[in-house]
Amino acid sequence: MIEVRNLTVERGGKPILSGYEFSLEAGGILAVLGANGVGKTTLINTLIGVLKPRQGTVQVKGKVGFVPQLFEVPFAYSCLDIALMGRARHLGLFGSPGKKDFEIVRHYFRMLGIESLETHAFNALSGGQRQLVMIAQALVSECELLVLDEPCAALDYKNQDKVLKLLHQLQTEHGLTIIFSTHMPQHAVEIATDVLLMTSGTHFMRGKTVDVLTSENLSTLYDLPIARANFDGLPKHTFAPVFRQQEVRNDGRSD
Numbered sequence: 001m002i003e004v005r006n007l008t009v010e011r012g013g014k015p016i017l018s019g020y021e022f023s024l025e026a027g028g029i030l031a032v033l034g035a036n037g038v039g040k041t042t043l044i045n046t047l048i049g050v051l052k053p054r055q056g057t058v059q060v061k062g063k064v065g066f067v068p069q070l071f072e073v074p075f076a077y078s079c080l081d082i083a084l085m086g087r088a089r090h091l092g093l094f095g096s097p098g099k100k101d102f103e104i105v106r107h108y109f110r111m112l113g114i115e116s117l118e119t120h121a122f123n124a125l126s127g128g129q130r131q132l133v134m135i136a137q138a139l140v141s142e143c144e145l146l147v148l149d150e151p152c153a154a155l156d157y158k159n160q161d162k163v164l165k166l167l168h169q170l171q172t173e174h175g176l177t178i179i180f181s182t183h184m185p186q187h188a189v190e191i192a193t194d195v196l197l198m199t200s201g202t203h204f205m206r207g208k209t210v211d212v213l214t215s216e217n218l219s220t221l222y223d224l225p226i227a228r229a230n231f232d233g234l235p236k237h238t239f240a241p242v243f244r245q246q247e248v249r250n251d252g253r254s255d
């Protein structure tokens with residue numbers, strides 16, 4: 001579905017990524033993790049064609065939908081207007097949305113549980129509500145590859161769960177291929193088939209989540225001890241940072 005080869009990307013004349021290579025099969029979910037400023041947004045913008053590589057290639061099969069990290073609009077658009085913008089590629093240059101376009105938007109609003117927001121002003125919504133409207137905008141474009149830049153960054157636990165369930169459902173029931181960036185390894189544990197760990201602009205680890213998402217690799221990625229944590233009574237695990245480790249004394253008390 002997507003194949004990236006020997007990718008080098010510059011911003012402001014400086015190399016940000018160099019020699020990046022990975023691929024994702026159709027129907028997979030790739031989670032992209034890395035420290036602040038390592039280049040996740042740069043990579044994502046290159047995958048969707050907004051940034052041009054200095055060197056290397058990005059090959060994508062199928063239509064791409066994109067959900068940006070933070071989104072504000074300059075006018076008082078309603079949520080319905082915002083989502084309808086996702087139909088643009090189906091309308092032609094001077095086309096206006098018809099009955100079918102409204103039906104498609106309403107279908108996805110119902111699926112996301114945001115039908116009550118239809119007439120609300122987009123800019124007056126909370127970050128989480130906006131995120132769901134932007135996901136609707138991407139889905140109404142009837143994309144095959146959905147790319148999301150930190151889709152859960154502004155969301156509380158309940159809404160994180162909602163978005164993760166939705167992404168999983170889009171993969172399993174609708175066959176979408178998904179790429180998302182995140183600062184939460186648990187989100188990759190929950191839904192990603194594949195991970196890309198961006199250690200630096202030139203170093204990265206990629207592969208199946210079960211093989212690559214380990215406490216050792218995450219400790220390297222974040223330059224901080226990361227422990228695997230199991231949940232009592234649940235066949236689940238996550239990863240937890242060991243903050244302030246050097247300040248914890250042998251008696252277990254911290255300074």
Ligand SMILES: Nc1ncnc2c1ncn2[C@@H]1O[C@H](COP(=O)(O)OP(=O)(O)OP(=O)(O)O)[C@@H](O)[C@H]1O
Pocket residue numbers: 011012016034035036037038039040041042043
């Ligand atoms: N428009 C720009 N011009 C020049 N340099 C830029 C520009 N945008 C980003 N950069 C630089 O590119 C590098 C990567 O930024 P990017 O936003 O891709 O990182 P990120 O991993 O997404 O960070 P975060 O986790 O904080 O969102 C940073 O050093 C940043 O300063």
